[in-house]
Structure formats: C-alpha cells, structure tokens
Amino acid sequence: MNTEKLLELKNITLSYDGDKILDNVSLYIRDKEFVTLLGPSGCGKTTTLRIIGGFSFADEGDVLFEGKRINDLPAYQRPINTVFQRYALFPHLNVYDNVAFGLKLKKLDKKEIDQRVRKMLEIVNLKGFERRRITKLSGGQQQRVAIARALVNHPKILLLDEPLGALDLKLRKEMQIELKNIQRELGITFIYVTHDQEEALTMSDIIVVMKDGEIQQIGTPQDIYNEPKNAFVADFIGESNIFDGTMIHDRLVSFAGQEFDCVDEGFGENQPVDVVIRPEDLVLTAPGQGLVSGEVTSVIFKGVHYEIIVRANGLDWMIQTTRSANVGDRVGITLTPDDIHIMNRIFKPFESTLQGKVVGENRISFMGVEFEREDLNLPEGTPVTLTIGPDDISIVSIDHSDLTVYLESMVYKGAYNEMIVWAKDEDGVYQSLLIHSMNDEQIATDIGIKFDFDRIRIAVQEEG
C-alpha cells in the first residue's frame, strides 16, 4: 500500500455555540484507502467529513491535501466529491443529467461526457435508467445515482456520509459489497462515515473510532477488534465483557474477586484498570473445572452460536459458544491469559472528587448544591474536598434531582452500568462524576442525579 499521505487533518478544533464539536482531531489518510469514521451520533464524525469536503471550516488546525494547506479552499475547488446522507439529488434533472452535472461544469467534450456517464451508470447497475425521473426511483436506486454522480468526476477522494442509512438490511449488505468492489476497481480513496460497527468492520482498511469530538483509536479492523484501546471502543465494537479491575503488577490483574494471570504490562502497580474479555474467548467447562464457577441465567440462540449469560462472582459473564446450556445449570468458565485485555480506564479513579466550600454553620456547597453535615465545626469559607462513591449517586427524574448532568458514556460492567457524567461547576468548568447504576439511560442526553449526602466524605483542603 502507498505510504504517501493523501489527506491530513492536523489538530482540528471546532466549536459551535460554545460546545466543542471537534477537539484536537488529527489523522491522515493514504491514497486508495477505505477509511471509516465510526462513532455514536454526535461524536463529530459527520463534522469531520464536512471539514474535509469544505462545507464546514475549523476554528483551529489545518487540512492538508497532498501536503498543501487547503483550509480556505471552497468546496467547489476541492478534488473531492461527496455522497450525501439523504443523497441530495437534483429533483429537476433526470438520472443522466444528475450524473452529468459535474462533467458539464468542467466543460468537457460532449462525447466524453456521454461516454463517462454511461459507463458509470453501468458500474452502478443503472443502465437503462438514463431518462428516469429521480422521484420515480427507489431508495437503493437513488443511492446508486448519488454514488455515480460523485464518482463520475474521478475525485481523488470520495466522501460518504452514512450512505446506506436509509436502506433496509438486505439491500444494505448488498450495497456494502458493491461499494467495496467499486472502490477497489476504481482505486479511489473512500472516507466513509457510519455509526454501524459491523459495516465499518466489513468494509474498511482503516477505522477511526470517535467519541465526543475526539478520536479514540485509529487502526485496522483487526486491531480495533482485538486490541481495543479503552472500554468505550471495546463496548462499541462487537460484544464485550467489561469489568472493573486492579492491575496488581505486570502480568497480574485482580477482578471479580480473584487474581488472574494476563499478558499486559506497563500499567503500574495497584492501578485501577478496565478488564475486557470477548465473549467468544470464554469457554464453558464442567462446574469446578474452570477458573470461576457460576449459574446460567440466560440462553439466547443467535443462529450460529448461543449467547449464554453466567452469573459468577457477582458479575454477569457473556459467553458465545456453539454448545447449548440450560438456565439454572451450574457451570465453570475458563480463559487463557491472552484472552484478558487490560485497558486504561476512561475515568481513572474508582471514585469522584469535587471541590466545595463551607457556606454556613454545618453547611457545605458544591456545584450549586448545598447540604447539611452535623458537627462539621469548620469556619465559613473553608475550601473542602468531597469524595463521592459511585454507588452514592442515584439517577432520578430531572424534576426531583439535586443536579442535572450530561451523560457522557455508559458501559455495562457485569453488575452495573458505569456512567460518566459531566456537570458545570460554579466557575463554568466541566467536572466529571462516576456513577454505578442499574438504570439504562440514553447517552448524550441530560439526566438528573441525587446524592446520598450522608455518605460523602469531607476533607479540609491543605492551604496551598
């Protein structure tokens, strides 16, 4: 593969109405690669694509094309074409004229235009549809016209913004294969945006996983699947068991109340980590013969395999296996050290710490919330550090909450959902809080939280 960088984004930052949409995004794309920007909605992947296309402009950072800075080059001068999310076909033109639109602007010879348009319509399987009205086409056909309209210009890069999102599953699978074939055949660089991890794994040479305007990981589909960089990536790509663990020292990790050998190094000693195990790596054994033992709580047949949930050591272990089991069976689970993947935690400590202040006799205020604590005996104005355990915060409706927060991420940790929420403190700075909850909430939305004030630990801050 060509090692030359065709397109490069350098430290791209973009804010809209005070919200950071993209935060220091850097990546490069080589010629003829199929690159996918993958992430949940609102992660900034479409904005990244729009910056490459010239439809949005970064506040900071550079866009380089073949080494030249093209930040201020308008869309119509870029050698890049786009397949838009809802196709954006011209309703006043027929199929042929839609596809010929770009070539006619280039003032090419009529015969050449005709040749290229017909050939492209053949490639996307729309021969004979030349005179058809756009509104008379099915979703899949419109999709193909949009692809043909972009590709006929022989762009250096083709941008595709969730192009298969509106199609049904079967058509989608067909188009995935077709798109990949077209890309290989024409040797054009594709930058593809999707929130569908399966689509990304199927089609891409390189996947860029994004969340909240930041790149989480860049790698081949195999890298991303086998060596996810953090629990978010692991959770987003494929199914995973993700547990809270502590790295005791190199090659030894403790989780689920036990110690396990592993192959990871360099996480330090007695450090909180995330432990990720893919469900297809876990093996069912007779009870007592595995590393842990438990009881089957759920069995779902998935076609090729069974998805079995085993409750062991207080955690839910998801296992994918071709062997069936019955709910209530006692079983053992075994795994090898290289099945355990250790990752840095997104929220490093196991508890949240916040800054507060004494505001009256036995009263403390933090982030606009006030509470009483008996026998505090601290003078007014004393700065204090508050430590709040993840189980001491509960999720309630916003109307009954102490604080409204933004749910930034949610990962199932075998016994609870680990949530990271953001809230603005009195200085307008975002602070993160860690919550363990049985609730399932929609990420990237506001939720209400309530504190168990009696369990908050208070320490007087050292004068510094």
Next chain:
Amino acid sequence: MLKKLASTPYVLWMAIFVVVPLGMMIYFAFTTADGSFTLDNMLQIGKYTSIFLKSINLAVIATLICFLLAFPAGYLLSRMKTRRQNMMLLLIMLPMWMNFLLRTYAWMTLLENEGLINHFLELLGIGPLSMINTQGAVVLGMVYNFLPFMILPLYSVMAKIDPSLFEAAADLGCNPMLSIWKVLIPLSRPGIISGITMVFVPSVSTFIISRMLGGGQNMLIGDLIEKQFIGSSYNPYTGSAMSLVLMVLMILVMAAIGSFEDDEMEGIVV
C-alpha cells in the same frame, strides 16, 4: 352523493358570480345599445392601442423590478432561522394590512412637488424634482403595492429546497453564482411563475395607482375601462369589449409563461 350535495353551494356561487357576469360581459361586448349584434365595440379598441401598450409596458417593468427585488429577498428569508423568518414575514405583510388607498395617498404626499422628498432634497441643495404624475411614479406605486405578492410565493418555494442541494452543487464544482443559476432558479420556477402572475395581473389592470400617482397623462387600461362605466362617457358596451380583450391578453401572457414550466418539474412539491 354527499360529496355532490356538499359541493352544491360552491357550484351555485361560481355560476352566479363568475359564469353569469362573464357571459354578460361577452354579451355586452358584441351588442349595441338596442341589443343587436355588432363588432363595432371591438373595432373601436384599435383607437386605444397606445394605452394598451403603455399599460403592458409599465406592468412588465414593475413585474421585472419586483422580481429583481424579491428574488434575493425571498432567498435570504428562506435561509434565516425560523424566528427571524417569522419576524421578517410579518414586516413584509404589515403594510398589506393598511388600506391600499391610504398607502398610495402617502406616496402622493411624498412625491409631490412640494412634498416631503423634495423638501429634503432642497436641504441638500438638489432639485426640486418633478416626480409625481410621471410613469416612474406609477411604476413605483405598482412595485410598492405588489412586491409582497412576489416575495411570498418565491419565499415559500425556496424554503422547501433542501439546503444540501446547494452543498451538492458546490461539491460538483458550482461556484455560488452557478449554484443560483443551475439549482436555485430551476427549483424556484413554480414560485417565479406564480409571483409574476400575482404582480403582472393586478399591475396591468390597475386604475387607482395610475390615477393617483400618474395624473391625467398616464391613463392606463384600468382607467379607460373605469371611464366607460362611471362618469359622463358612459358606455358599457365598449367597456365590456375592452375588458374582454384585456382578459384574453392576460390569458395569452400567462399561457406563454406557463409553457416554460415543462414536465421536468413534475414531482416537485409546490
């Protein structure tokens, strides 16, 4: 059955107030005072060719100016945020809620030789200009009164255009001017046609604007027809003939404009 019954009042209404008067107009156009058939009424219209031409000329100029003003206005309006859009729409429609005569009178006092504008110009050492009782004043009156009827249909068509179409045009190599020519204008065509209709038709047949702002020298078809029915030269037969010719003329013009709207537009929500 019920459908048929429910439509009866409308059918009756149309018959009494549209079909019957139309029939009467055609009847009068081809009869003399004693009720016998004649083509004289029609033939007499030849005398007024210059007035017909002037009316059409001024109406075409007013329509063109309205279009040139309304097209960018409609576009900008359609791309505004909803709240601002509603505000601006209100401001555009507000003058229409004031009495038509009152508005035109206001222009009279503004344009007069001793009017406000001339007073102001005097302060600057220019003028006085004679503005009232000119063709320009008549066109101004038409543009002022009928401009909203051009803006509103353009705006409502443009507001329905998917903004990603402009991005697609830019993506395929259109600079902003080409985007207007290749995407905005073709997709606005239904609005352009109804805007032109809604400005041209009242402009060509107006009589009050020309009388108030044009003085005696700028008589238009509307004034001419009015004279046949009200005043000393009472002659409903010639008046009907003129109305008939005007109607046929307008139908021809509309048909000509409409023919630009070929079947390629099919399927667009108007």
